[in-house]
Amino acid sequence: MNEELRGAPRELGSQWYDNEAGPLVRPYAMTGGRTKPGPTGVRFDLIALVTLDAGAPGVDDDTALGPEHRALIELCRPETQSVAELAAGADLPVGVVRVLLGDLLELGCVTVSRPVPPAQLPDERILREVIEGLRAL
Amino acid sequence: MVSEHSDDPVGETAALALKILVAGGFGVGKTTLVGAVSEIRPLRTEELLSEAGQLVDDTDGVDQKVTTTVAMDFGRITIRSGLSLYLFGTPGQDRFWFLWDELSQGALGAVVLADTRRLEDCFPAVDYFEHRHIPFVVAVNCFAGSRTYGAQDVSRALDLDKGTPVVLCDARDRDSGKEVLIRLVEYAGRMHTARLLDSVG
Numbered sequence: 001m002n003e004e005l006r007g008a009p010r011e012l013g014s015q016w017y018d019n020e021a022g023p024l025v026r027p028y029a030m031t032g033g034r035t036k037p038g039p040t041g042v043r044f045d046l047i048a049l050v051t052l053d054a055g056a057p058g059v060d061d062d063t064a065l066g067p068e069h070r071a072l073i074e075l076c077r078p079e080t081q082s083v084a085e086l087a088a089g090a091d092l093p094v095g096v097v098r099v100l101l102g103d104l105l106e107l108g109c110v111t112v113s114r115p116v117p118p119a120q121l122p123d124e125r126i127l128r129e130v131i132e133g134l135r136a137l
Numbered sequence: 138m139v140s141e142h143s144d145d146p147v148g149e150t151a152a153l154a155l156k157i158l159v160a161g162g163f164g165v166g167k168t169t170l171v172g173a174v175s176e177i178r179p180l181r182t183e184e185l186l187s188e189a190g191q192l193v194d195d196t197d198g199v200d201q202k203v204t205t206t207v208a209m210d211f212g213r214i215t216i217r218s219g220l221s222l223y224l225f226g227t228p229g230q231d232r233f234w235f236l237w238d239e240l241s242q243g244a245l246g247a248v249v250l251a252d253t254r255r256l257e258d259c260f261p262a263v264d265y266f267e268h269r270h271i272p273f274v275v276a277v278n279c280f281a282g283s284r285t286y287g288a289q290d291v292s293r294a295l296d297l298d299k300g301t302p303v304v305l306c307d308a309r310d311r312d313s314g315k316e317v318l319i320r321l322v323e324y325a326g327r328m329h330t331a332r333l334l335d336s337v338g
């Protein structure tokens with residue numbers, strides 16, 4: 001048993017970093033220890049929509065952005081994404097995505113829509129459209 | 138010239154996302170319902186709880202506990218370009234209710250899934266939405282082998298406010314799930330209109 005283990009150090013190493021041990025890079029490392037978005041920080045709703053701005057760096061541009069920031073930018077490139085979809089797509093906790101999006105917003109890389117305030121739920125026209133859309137599915 | 142939509146904060150071109158919550162007891166079929174109607178495979182998002190959890194968790198004596206992860210499943214239905222519906226399965230455990238507070242912010246309404254074999258599991262969700270005046274429908278997931286009850290029976294057993302729709306459904310069936318959502322949006326529209334009339338009257 002012991003010999004086998006010694007004979008396969010790589011496999012042994014990979015056992016230490018299995019899923020149960022959690023991510024290898026801890027969430028606070030990706031956000032530089034921050035738990036809230038920067039000074040312009042509003043708490044992004046899960047369905048706030050994130051659109052890529054003209055100021056966003058391209059795939060090959062050399063920027064100071066970290067890999068997680070870039071991953072979010074790439075996810076937004078094909079189409080507008082909700083915060084929830086970004087979190088699922090990048091496999092990051094929502095809290096981390098909120099902080100990173102705050103950075104991207106400040107850098108002018110993205111636009112984030114504000115969710116509909118509770119008092120102004122969509123008007124009848126839109127609700128009718130939703131009902132008709134659901135029927136047509 | 139300014140268009141006729143100038144007084145409309147949600148212009149035709151602005152993308153709009155609407156949120157519907159799917160609540161109910163553990164194992165009642167929340168993710169199944171989301172999956173049945175969603176155009177995407179249900180996605181999972183995780184929220185790390187640390188400081189937020191301290192507000193509701195009794196952390197006395199367990200100071201070492203730093204974070205908890207809670208997962209939420211969600212799906213999407215695109216009505217048209219620029220108008221989509223997001224469905225969120227709410228985390229089942231009571232202690233994650235503060236997440237419901239966030240989820241229900243700006244939500245169009247909620248579906249409370251119920252199983253007649255353990256109806257009591259959905260009491261907390263019914264209470265929650267009633268207290269916050271969030272429009273909801275109760276969707277009874279008709280599991281094979283469970284006795285079938287009429288919508289009236291369920292409504293009485295849950296002591297629902299008059300007018301709250303009860304729909305019998307099969308959470309695995311797309312058309313059935315669509316019907317539940319349609320009933321909810323219709324009801325949310327009626328509630329909203331009634332409230333507007335109240336506020337001017």
